[in-house]
Amino acid sequence: MCELLGMDCNVPTDIVFSFTGLRQRGGNTGPHADGWGLAFYEGRAARVFLDPGAAWHSPLARFLGENPIKTVLAIGHVRRRTRGPISLANTHPFIRELWGRHWVFAHNGTLRNVRRRKLGRFHPIGTTDSEYAFCYLLETLRTTFPTYPRSPRDLWEAVAKVGGVLGRDGSFNFLLGDGRHLFARCATRLSYIVRKAPFGIAHLSDDDVEIDFAKVTTPNDRVAVVATAPLTRNEAWNQGRPGEMWVFQSGALRATLQSGT
Amino acid sequence: MCELLGMDCNVPTDIVFSFTGLRQRGGNTGPHADGWGLAFYEGRAARVFLDPGAAWHSPLARFLGENPIKTVLAIGHVRRRTRGPISLANTHPFIRELWGRHWVFAHNGTLRNVRRRKLGRFHPIGTTDSEYAFCYLLETLRTTFPTYPRSPRDLWEAVAKVGGVLGRDGSFNFLLGDGRHLFARCATRLSYIVRKAPFGIAHLSDDDVEIDFAKVTTPNDRVAVVATAPLTRNEAWNQGRPGEMWVFQSGALRATLQSGT
Numbered sequence: 408m409c410e411l412l413g414m415d416c417n418v419p420t421d422i423v424f425s426f427t428g429l430r431q432r433g434g435n436t437g438p439h440a441d442g443w444g445l446a447f448y449e450g451r452a453a454r455v456f457l458d459p460g461a462a463w464h465s466p467l468a469r470f471l472g473e474n475p476i477k478t479v480l481a482i483g484h485v486r487r488r489t490r491g492p493i494s495l496a497n498t499h500p501f502i503r504e505l506w507g508r509h510w511v512f513a514h515n516g517t518l519r520n521v522r523r524r525k526l527g528r529f530h531p532i533g534t535t536d537s538e539y540a541f542c543y544l545l546e547t548l549r550t551t552f553p554t555y556p557r558s559p560r561d562l563w564e565a566v567a568k569v570g571g572v573l574g575r576d577g578s579f580n581f582l583l584g585d586g587r588h589l590f591a592r593c594a595t596r597l598s599y600i601v602r603k604a605p606f607g608i609a610h611l612s613d614d615d616v617e618i619d620f621a622k623v624t625t626p627n628d629r630v631a632v633v634a635t636a637p638l639t640r641n642e643a644w645n646q647g648r649p650g651e652m653w654v655f656q657s658g659a660l661r662a663t664l665q666s667g668t
Numbered sequence: 669m670c671e672l673l674g675m676d677c678n679v680p681t682d683i684v685f686s687f688t689g690l691r692q693r694g695g696n697t698g699p700h701a702d703g704w705g706l707a708f709y710e711g712r713a714a715r716v717f718l719d720p721g722a723a724w725h726s727p728l729a730r731f732l733g734e735n736p737i738k739t740v741l742a743i744g745h746v747r748r749r750t751r752g753p754i755s756l757a758n759t760h761p762f763i764r765e766l767w768g769r770h771w772v773f774a775h776n777g778t779l780r781n782v783r784r785r786k787l788g789r790f791h792p793i794g795t796t797d798s799e800y801a802f803c804y805l806l807e808t809l810r811t812t813f814p815t816y817p818r819s820p821r822d823l824w825e826a827v828a829k830v831g832g833v834l835g836r837d838g839s840f841n842f843l844l845g846d847g848r849h850l851f852a853r854c855a856t857r858l859s860y861i862v863r864k865a866p867f868g869i870a871h872l873s874d875d876d877v878e879i880d881f882a883k884v885t886t887p888n889d890r891v892a893v894v895a896t897a898p899l900t901r902n903e904a905w906n907q908g909r910p911g912e913m914w915v916f917q918s919g920a921l922r923a924t925l926q927s928g929t
Contacts, residue, residue, distance in 0.1 A: 449755065449757070452755070452756045453756075494713070495713045496713035530767060532713045
């Protein structure tokens with residue numbers, strides 16, 4: 408299995424605090440040492456930092472901690488492999504272009520039966536069930552809409568629907584970004600928190616690190632963070648229910664949709 | 669305009685020496701300070717490090733210099749913008765998936781008339797003529813072959829042909845990688861060198877740095893390096909002729925094809 412991390416904000420924010428917690432699970436407090444990745448959006452484009460090694464020992468992970476990149480939308484992943492060997496091609500998050508924007512995807516779970524589904528124009532490069540599912544998901548969106556949908560809700564519902572379909576193939580917790588939204592589907596385990604004024608002090612669960620958000624934010628800032636398991640021990644995280652999909656935009660939860668069971 | 673850097677080898681090699689020279693041109697010895705990028709293949713997958721800032725001042729560029737990634741195929745670019753503002757989306761090299769492998773592309777020149785060409789399934793995310801041309805190039809390959817061609821020469825000739833077509837829209841020096849080949853088209857300025865035994869000492873043109881390749885190689889190593897302008901001052905680089913396209917594989921020049929005029 409793996410651990411997911413997503414962040415969606417209304418002003419560019421660095422993800423260092425949350426990523427510090429996630430890194431610990433990549434070989435120290437957790438066994439997810441088979442690769443990690445972190446994607447940062449800038450408008451419709453994303454850049455993805457990938458490393459097939461353990462996040463806990465990774466010089467690149469340390470570099471990103473020391474040289475924060477501010478973004479309004481980030482998706483991270485630490486991997487403990489179940490299907491597919493350790494390699495760059497099998498390292499999440501995966502990225503593709505559709506409708507002139509980047510889509511970024513990370514998955515936690517196993518989809519045993521996904522390969523019987525027919526793909527279209529998107530093809531996996533690696534051998535994971537996760538990337539296969541991402542290709543199927545994007546192909547479904549592409550054949551549903553000729554261009555990026557004008558109605559956001561149409562898009563949200565289409566993502567929830569295909570999420571539910573793929574969810575029947577196994578366990579499908581995922582994060583998906585399109586530069587505007589962060590989609591987060593819970594199959595078995597997923598939590599989120601929205602931080603806004605008045606900001607307080609947060610303590611990481613996985614490390615002896617705390618941060619006073621009041622000192623690094625303005626009163627209008629709003630930051631949603633999604634993770635497989637709560638990253639802090641003194642905040643109230645919202646637990647997802649199986650088959651629930653959240654849509655975040657500008658640091659707020661815009662919708663909770665049913666996405667299968 | 670911009671500067672290109674490509675490397676193709678028969679054993680995993682780090683690109684630090686050549687990238688050190690290229691970095692200098694990204695804001696120090698050269699004016700190409702509007703973003704830079706460096707892509708590294710591992711099999712069919714590539715990871716791309718992108719930075720919209722100047723390579724010369726970039727902490728990420730310094731990090732890659734201090735933490736070398738070995739690869740058999742790399743493509744780098746430092747940008748001096750002509751079309752399209754400075755942004756992540758406009759930073760080369762660009763990357764797309766086709767036939768289950770990553771394709772990586774970097775361009776030097778300006779294609780004034782490229783936007784009248786009709787695109788298909790690949791769409792630019794940014795606003796450069798370069799990414800537009802890349803999308804057109806991939807669409808042409810996709811509609812020419814249903815899958816990755818069994819005959820390498822068919823692929824080489826198709827790339828050369830579409831390179832010649834796009835070359836009519838302006839100035840089209842490019843590097844293109846598919847994980848197996850490095851394609852390098854010269855429109856105005858491009859050079860290459862193949863280093864093999866007996867290895868000697870090379871001095872960078874842009875910095876007071878030298879390397880004794882005999883100390884860091886084995887007798888069977890073979891490394892082809894392509895750059896807009898020769899990166900060393902004591903080696904004999906081969907200058908490209910306008911409309912010529914080179915195909916490198918496993919560190920050797922496999923073919924020189926005509927690609928327009």
